[in-house]
Amino acid sequence: MVNAINQWDGVERLPCAAHTLQLSINRAFQKTNIYIKRIKRLVHFFTSSPKQSERLDNAQKECQRHKNTSLQDISDNSSDDSDDDDGTNEQVLNISTNLQEPILRNIADIKTRWNSKYHSWNRLLKLHKAIEWLGATLPLSDNYDDRANGRRLKKWLLLPHEWNLLKQIVDLLEPFEDATTYFSGTSYATLSIIYPLIQVLKFKYAENDEVNDDDLELEQDAPNFQHEESDEESDLSDSDEEDNPELDTPEQSMTHHHQTRSKAAAASTIQPAQDILKIMKQTIYNSLFVYWNEPIMIGLLASLLDPRLKTLSNWDEETRNKAKTELMHQFKELIDLNLVQSSPSGSLSQQQHHSRLHSSIFGMQVTANPFSELESYLDPIRTPIADHSLEYFSQL
Structure with a gap:
């Protein structure tokens, strides 16, 4: 298997x-x-x-x-x-x-x-x-x-x-x-x-x-161990x-x-x-x-998304950067997927028309950077490391 x-x-x-x-x-x-x-x-x-x-x-x-x-x-x-x-x-x-x-x-x-x-x-x-x-x-x-x-x-x-x-x-x-x-x-x-x-x-x-x-x-050494485990x-x-x-x-x-x-x-x-x-x-x-x-990426991402372990302090700089890059990549794919799913092709032109109309009336809307929240989370100064207690997630 x-x-x-x-x-x-x-x-x-x-x-x-x-x-x-x-x-x-x-x-x-x-x-x-x-x-x-x-x-x-x-x-x-x-x-x-x-x-x-x-x-x-x-x-x-x-x-x-x-x-x-x-x-x-x-x-x-x-x-x-x-x-x-x-x-x-x-x-x-x-x-x-x-x-x-x-x-x-x-x-x-x-x-x-x-x-x-x-x-x-x-x-x-x-x-x-x-x-x-x-x-x-x-x-x-x-x-x-x-x-x-x-x-x-x-x-x-x-x-x-x-x-x-x-x-x-x-x-x-x-x-x-x-x-x-x-x-x-x-x-x-x-x-x-x-x-x-x-x-x-x-x-x-x-x-x-x-x-x-x-x-x-x-x-x-080895012959005795094999004999012991087999019999x-x-x-x-x-x-x-x-x-x-x-x-x-x-x-x-x-x-x-x-x-x-x-x-x-x-x-x-x-x-x-x-x-x-x-x-x-x-x-x-x-x-x-x-x-x-060799660390498997899914394990590194799980540690990176754990607010108690997000600094990956036990790993070298190359491994930390590799994990952060992969997290950004997957986050971007998730954003793109949500945009596609929330915007049906038939209504796209109508949405663009309403968007131009709103822009004419209220001016251009400033859109927040979707990555800013993730960047803030990864920054240990803006978002300090969480308490190490096992009860952390149960309190959310």
């Missing part, structure tokens, strides 16, 4: 902005394939089984209980150290009550849902403490099933530097989440904001853009996680855990975290130019 539309003369197609942003993000994810697999497996561990979700719920409750116990200890100590109650005890108890956090569930990564990875990984960060607590307690349980699941969880637990990298990746992707949320709005027009927002993203990810993408390639379920299979009956004691389980974590550490040290972030940032920056290199 897209190819057919592109072959039509005089038809411009503006691609879905939110979807195109996701294509830019996916390009960046290709550079972090090894980390993505480990994160996906950890999320899959909890989303694939109601039992694991229940265990994670209990872990959150246990972490909250320990936090409240610590606050209670602080309250008790402050009461013992003070002869007269100055309200400190009550304040600590109030803080404990207000810190009751809701029980959260992991969010599955769904390829067809925009910003799915961002939401999944952001939730994973919020569950960090509960996941680590569960990974530390399950292998030491007296229950065989708990120990078996604990060994599986230990296998996919992220290392400290991986948690830190995950936090930085989520922060890196936050502008895309904001942009996608804005583009998904239904109560306001988004066409005029597409190019200004894309330009803002380009400037944001252009910082420190001297990094050479070719010098920071991850090993096994995601095989990546998340538990065939290599079968319970080992020989690891039936806490001591044996901990030994197995240290061996597994050592292998994970070796696999995850292929590239330093800062290099990963630089690669992702540079890839996002490049992909924004791939998908949004």
